[in-house]
Amino acid sequence: MTATTHRRLLTEIPGPASKALQQRRAATVAAGVSSVLPVYITAADGGLLTDADGNTLIDLGSGIAVTNVGHGVPAVVDRVREQASAFTHTCFMATPYEGYVEVCEALAELTPGSFDKRSALFSTGAEAVENTVKIARAATGRQAVVVFDHAYHGRTNLTMALTAKSMPYKHGFGPFAPEVYRVPGSYPFRDAPGLTGEQAAAAAIDRIEKQLGADAVAAVVIEPIQGEGGFIAPAPGFLPALSRWCSDNGVVFVADEVQTGFCRTGDWFACEDEGVMPDLVATAKGIAGGLPLAAVTGRAELLDAVHHGGLGGTYGGNPLACAAALGAIETMRTRELATAARGIGETVLPRLRALAAETGVIGDVRGRGAMLAAEFCTPGTTEPDAELTKRVAAACHAQGVVVLTCGTDGNVVRLLPPLTLPPDLLEEGLSVLEQAVRTEAAR
Structure with missing residues (x-):
């Protein structure tokens, strides 16, 4: 203190x-x-x-x-202290525990969409984003992933490929994972005057269809408000238009809510501002009050399409981090x-x-x-x-x-x-x- x-x-x-x-x-x-x-x-x-x-x-x-x-925050500190006195780790993949399940239950309730959901827990935002791509590829049988100018998605090899900015994130670290394609997004301050969100989305979709074809695309991955790229909120209509195109073409729409999630933008998740319901949501950062925790939450049929044992990680959903998340979510609700x-x-x-x-x-x-x-x-x-x-x-x-x-x-x-x-x-x-x-x- x-x-x-x-x-x-x-x-x-x-x-x-x-x-x-x-x-x-x-x-x-x-x-x-x-x-x-x-x-x-x-x-x-x-x-x-x-x-x-x-x-x-x-x-x-x-x-x-x-x-x-x-x-x-007392709700975070007290829950972590209580959990630490009980046990600090067993690995959920070896011997599971209730806290992991409780966090997944909360995510099913809080994330956008009323459909049946599943979650998998990880340690970092990059790990969550990378797993959205794994899930989308497994569920669709396709390989291509579409991302946007000014995007930031992490520092692993695949998420560096998804990230737009070279210095300091990518410079000297290639070659990067293949089958990643970048298209223009919506940047109202720098777009042509009067360009609407729908028009910006149409331009991005046209690029995707001409260069890839919809049937090659496993996922479109986007930050609802771009973070490291400059806190760029797309023009109204941009995200809904992309989401509709994905739905119409069997493409998984992935919202990277790592920075925008958990009340940061005035909603629990930034996608809620325009009623967008992503197929998969990647979360981390604000989820656990400072402890390392991340998640992928989305449609049950997508996450359950991955073979048994295909998702996980030694520290994913660590019991201390899960306890912290439950305390943080309690605080977000009560306050x-x-x-x-x-x-x-x-x-x-x-x-x-x-x-x-x-x-x-x-x-x-x-x-x-x-x-x-x-x-x-x-x-x-x-x-x-x-x-x-x-x-x-x-x-x-x-x-x-x-x-x-x-x-x-x-x-x-x-x-x-x-x-x-x-x-x-x-x-x-x-x-x-x-x-x-x-x-x-x-x-």
């Missing part, structure tokens, strides 16, 4: 203790593992992080959309965190839009619920300004506010606050961000 309920800076960021830990890290941790802000955390509570120097920072990143319920996420958006979006009008360096403000972004551009153009974006993030970090960047061009500041973040901390964090933008824009 933190020792304070507000932002407090006792040293520069990072301070001496964090710098000393950074030196130790350099001697033993692989250089390829990076950190956004090299402060070393010793405690966290709600939406605050306390570092090794006693500084307390406002967390507007949630560990990249993981701690949706905040830090130190109505989907509603809380919408409230965060209602606070943040007007302030970002006003800041864009004032400074002229923000080309687009977008997002839904508590998944929000500002895209920085050279004033009067749509030319990405990655350098300004880096300076703004660094200025926020220096003042004790954790923000993250993203985007294919590295020019987007993204905000992912815990859905339990107190309003005063949200307002304070936004004020720091606003001042950082004003100062850096004037340089």
Whole structure:
């Protein structure tokens, strides 16, 4: 637990203790593992992080959309403590346990669609996405997988193939898994003026049909709101049109809700915004309050098409992670965190839009619920300004506010606050961000 309920800076960021830990890290941790802000955390509570120097920072990143319920949540902590005192691992594939079943029951209830569902549990979002492809191929007997520009789906070999951005995710790591095909998506800020979601979907479908043919496609895999690609919400009508085409052609429609799921966008799942019911949903991140858990949930006939023993993993559905997930889901329900996420958006979006009008360096403000972004551009153009974006993030970090960047061009500041973040901390964090933008824009 933190020792304070507000932002407090006792040293520069990072301070001496964090710098000393950074030196130790350099001697033993692989250089390829990076950190956004090299402060070393010793405690966290709600939406605050306390570092090794006693500084307390406002967390507007949630560990990249993981701690949706905040830090130190009693329902999560108590369930994990109770489970740890009972047993920590047996491997569900060897000797199963009730927690795994309970999580699958909750997923069947919460994910979009009233059809009969099954789930399989894993450890990471990339693992979940990769298994959606395995399931789709097994169920359809087809091989091709369609993904989109600006997509991010993970760091395994197959999910690197699904991911669009080269640096730092793919550069130097090929060759990648075959039978992956990329088509344009919907990016309202950068699409032709007036292009509707239906028209963007028609263009993508035309590309698929001409280059592959529908009968070759096992799955279409898409983030309902693209995450690492820039928090890009497609134009209305885009997702429903793709979903209909998949249904009409026997293609499995896969929603990668790893970042958007579990109340983050103001609904339990982002697909609900337009009533889309995916055949398969990949989840992770916010599902378990910080413990590693992921899932594939979807139509029973798809998951049950895989041969016995074809799905699994040693740590998939670990009992501690399942306990944490049940506590996190309980917290989301009792504290109505989907509603809380919408409230965060209602606070943040007007302030970002006003800041864009004032400074002229923000080309687009977008997002839904508590998944929000500002895209920085050279004033009067749509030319990405990655350098300004880096300076703004660094200025926020220096003042004790954790923000993250993203985007294919590295020019987007993204905000992912815990859905339990107190309003005063949200307002304070936004004020720091606003001042950082004003100062850096004037340089």
